[in-house]
Amino acid sequence: MSLAAIPAQAPGEAVLRRQRVRESSARTYARSFPIVPVRANGMTVEGADGRRYLDCLSGAGTLALGHNHPVVLEAIRRTLDSGAPLHLLDLATAEKDDFTTALFESLPPEFAARARVHFCGPAGTDAVEAALKLMQTATGRSGALAFTGAYHGMTAGALALTGNTAVKEPLPSGGDVVRLPYPYGYRCPFGVGGEAGADLSATYVERLLDDPSGGVTTPAAMVLEAVQGEGGVVPAPDGWLRAMRRITAERGIPLIVDEVQTGVGRTGRMWAVEHSGVVPDAMVLSKAIGGSLPLAVVVYREDYDGWRPGAHTGTFRGNTLAMAAGAATLRYVAAHGLAERAAVVGDRLTSRLRDLATELPAIGDVRGRGLMLGVELVDAAAEPDSCGARPADPAFAVRVREACLERGLIVELGGRHDAVLRLLPPLTITDEQAAAVFDRLADAIASVSSVSSAPSSAAAGSAGSAESAGVSGSAGSSASGRDDAVAARGAESVREGR
Numbered sequence: 001m002s003l004a005a006i007p008a009q010a011p012g013e014a015v016l017r018r019q020r021v022r023e024s025s026a027r028t029y030a031r032s033f034p035i036v037p038v039r040a041n042g043m044t045v046e047g048a049d050g051r052r053y054l055d056c057l058s059g060a061g062t063l064a065l066g067h068n069h070p071v072v073l074e075a076i077r078r079t080l081d082s083g084a085p086l087h088l089l090d091l092a093t094a095e096k097d098d099f100t101t102a103l104f105e106s107l108p109p110e111f112a113a114r115a116r117v118h119f120c121g122p123a124g125t126d127a128v129e130a131a132l133k134l135m136q137t138a139t140g141r142s143g144a145l146a147f148t149g150a151y152h153g154m155t156a157g158a159l160a161l162t163g164n165t166a167v168k169e170p171l172p173s174g175g176d177v178v179r180l181p182y183p184y185g186y187r188c189p190f191g192v193g194g195e196a197g198a199d200l201s202a203t204y205v206e207r208l209l210d211d212p213s214g215g216v217t218t219p220a221a222m223v224l225e226a227v228q229g230e231g232g233v234v235p236a237p238d239g240w241l242r243a244m245r246r247i248t249a250e251r252g253i254p255l256i257v258d259e260v261q262t263g264v265g266r267t268g269r270m271w272a273v274e275h276s277g278v279v280p281d282a283m284v285l286s287k288a289i290g291g292s293l294p295l296a297v298v299v300y301r302e303d304y305d306g307w308r309p310g311a312h313t314g315t316f317r318g319n320t321l322a323m324a325a326g327a328a329t330l331r332y333v334a335a336h337g338l339a340e341r342a343a344v345v346g347d348r349l350t351s352r353l354r355d356l357a358t359e360l361p362a363i364g365d366v367r368g369r370g371l372m373l374g375v376e377l378v379d380a381a382a383e384p385d386s387c388g389a390r391p392a393d394p395a396f397a398v399r400v401r402e403a404c405l406e407r408g409l410i411v412e413l414g415g416r417h418d419a420v421l422r423l424l425p426p427l428t429i430t431d432e433q434a435a436a437v438f439d440r441l442a443d444a445i446a447s448v449s450s451v452s453s454a455p456s457s458a459a460a461g462s463a464g465s466a467e468s469a470g471v472s473g474s475a476g477s478s479a480s481g482r483d484d485a486v487a488a489r490g491a492e493s494v495r496e497g498r
Contacts, residue, residue, distance in 0.1 A: 012036030012048030040067030056411045061261040064288040066426035075328035088318040099323035102330040121314035122294030124260035124286030125153025135221040138304040143176035145222040149231030186365040193387035202243035221254045226272035229261040232415030233374025238276035254281040264288035268343030268370030291325025338427040342370040373423040392417035403444035
């Protein structure tokens with residue numbers, strides 16, 4: 001065969017091939033998005049093949065300001081040029097002091113006034129472990145209360161708190177955790193939905209803890225997310241959160257709130273607990289607080305600071321560049337009102353997506369807070385349950401994700417059945433980008449719907465609307481040809497990757 005007859009390899013294809021050969025079977029996002037990013041700016045990612053994508057994954061919520069924001073790059077360059085040490089364990093540095101100041105300025109004042117901070121290993125899961133150990137030390141108790149749908153990380157203690165059974169089954173027990181029902185309105189654990197479901201959840205928790213034959217000994221802590229991320233973007237009602245605070249306070253149970261993904265303006269407030277006014281005993285923070293670089297801390301009430309030196313350590317606690325980038329990010333979000341901006345843009349997108357759901361029955365539910373949104377995809381032909389929810393359709397969701405990628409939109413799946421499209425765009429998203437995200441997503445869902453069932457005029461109308469707005473890409477026919485193995489592969493992944 002002549003050299004001219006050998007087909008040229010697409011740019012980046014060799015990189016993808018080597019990744020498949022060299023990396024473990026546990027890789028996740030690489031399976032969903034077979035692209036090789038070479039440049040990124042703001043919300044835009046460019047692949048080795050020259051295609052450009054709008055990124056609604058944002059490093060699983062890490063990139064509050066998007067990719068390579070000028071204020072983050074300037075903070076990193078300034079630190080590098082200063083000659084500051086890049087790694088000093090937990091020694092005091094000017095950069096660490098500045099980050100701590102910026103962090104405490106951003107926290108709810110009532111919480112910050114009596115708080116201590118501990119710098120952990122660079123991932124959120126280590127901060128969860130630290131928070132558990134802190135409360136076990138302070139109370140002298142073991143065990144924890146956690147919720148259905150929870151995601152807190154992949155190390156032993158954090159995994160024990162996590163609700164996903166698929167990743168827990170192959171492993172020994174990670175600890176004594178009592179699982180409580182989280183108020184998930186669309187798929188209510190009590191079959192009633194709405195406020196009634198949240199009220200039942202709170203009543204159940206209180207009665208269980210007070211039942212001398214309920215089998216629950218007083219735990220070291222309750223751990224919860226104000227908005228569940230990996231669990232399917234499920235916001236807890238504010239009243240329910242206040243009930244959890246009251247219940248734990250009355251019984252001397254420390255309340256740990258996991259703000260790893262919800263923090264730094266993501267939900268429309270700087271911290272998700274601010275919506276309800278709840279003041280926890282500890283907050284677990286990571287992802288966006290490092291300004292795109294690895295950083296994790298646990299902030300807690302000083303009353304619980306009973307640790308001895310070295311009670312929780314980690315070699316990479318002193319990430320100077322992350323502290324500089326994180327301080328710059330926290331201040332930029334506050335100074336430019338990006339949390340408020342997230343609330344406005346998120347409400348606008350939610351409203352449009354709910355209108356779209358009236359046209360596309362495959363959209364079972366639209367929910368979220370700020371720029372942490374979820375679109376649950378269902379089997380539109382199936383009978384609804386007692387709450388009006390139809391069965392999740394993970395295979396359909398995989399095809400929609402692929403159709404989104406074909407249209408230049410990166411959006412990942414999550415939820416109990418991996419059938420929730422999760423939108424986590426940067427807080428700097430423009431109105432034009434928000435409109436493009438909606439158009440591409442609407443077109444993807446409509447096109448996959450049209451090849452999954454008899455085309456409806458509503459679906460055709462939505463697709464036509466998206467096309468007239470200038471959305472590029474195929475009509476989604478290639479998405480319809482994916483086999484069930486590909487769909488199953490997506491449903492098996494756990495993606496948060498703390």
